[in-house]
Amino acid sequence: MNTKITLELESELIVRAKEYAKKNKTNLSGMIENYLRFIVDSSEESIDLTPLVKSLSGVIKLDDSDYRKxxxxxxxxxxxx
Structure with a gap:
C-alpha cells in the first residue's frame, strides 16, 4: 500500500534531483523510496565474516609513517x- 508524504526540501535540490531521475528513467518518488529501502535494509543486515576473513583481521601491521609525505x-x- 502506498502512502503520500510531504517533504520540505530546497527547491534547487528538487530541480536537480528531478533532472537526475529523468536521466535515469525513474521519478523522484522512486528514487526516495529506493534510498529509504536501502538504508533501512542495510541497517538491519549484519555482515557475517567468514572464518578466513576473521583470521586475517589484524595480520598486517602498519608503521606510523606519514603517508602524505x-x-x-x-x-x-x-x-x-
Whole structure:
C-alpha cells in the first residue's frame, strides 16, 4: 500500500534531483523510496565474516609513517621529466 508524504526540501535540490531521475528513467518518488529501502535494509543486515576473513583481521601491521609525505615524494618522482 502506498502512502503520500510531504517533504520540505530546497527547491534547487528538487530541480536537480528531478533532472537526475529523468536521466535515469525513474521519478523522484522512486528514487526516495529506493534510498529509504536501502538504508533501512542495510541497517538491519549484519555482515557475517567468514572464518578466513576473521583470521586475517589484524595480520598486517602498519608503521606510523606519514603517508602524505611519502605520497608527495612518490608523485613528484613519478612526474619528473
Amino acid at each position: 611519502e605520497l608527495t615524494y612518490f608523485l613528484s618522482e613519478k612526474h619528473k621529466r
